[in-house]
Amino acid sequence: MSVVRGAVVYYSRYGNNEKTAEGVAQGLREAGHEVELVNLKANKELAPGYDFLVVGSPTRGGRNSGPVRKFIKKNVGEQWRGKPFAAFGTCMHQTCEKGQPSAAGEIHTEMEARGMEPLADSFDNPVSGMKGPLAAAVAARARSFGREAGEKLRG
DSSP: OOSOEEEEEEOOSSSHHHHHHHHHHHHHHHTTOEEEEEETTTOOOOOSOOSEEEEEEEOBTTBOOHHHHHHHHHHOSGGGTTOEEEEEEEEEHHHHHHTOOOHHHHHHHHHHHTTOEESSSOEEEEESSTTOOBOTTOHHHHHHHHHHHHHHHHO
């Protein structure tokens, strides 16, 4: 595959997952892809015509957020079967380190169950407290994750 068009869909309560989504989108763009950021606070629908989907949520009690669960249920149907995806999220630093359940992992599992093809393992970006900020020196990790997923899209 060469240059493809995709969406980075996310929900963010305190802004940390938004920063992560922006980094993922930047990395995908650096890999040469067209990317639209879709903030679920402002837009709950997904326009047609995307070749890949990246979805992210903050972790709350080991799960992804209600808006992301609703988005997937409503928008990720048969038309996405066989298309590439990636999942990301934020989680408390100690939760990420211990490998406990996270939003990104739940999203990854749900997208695979809907027949989509993973570009990468789920990506957790740690925050240092409930409201953040992103843990020191990890903001660039999201960009790297996006760039690596973008390189896999290129084939």
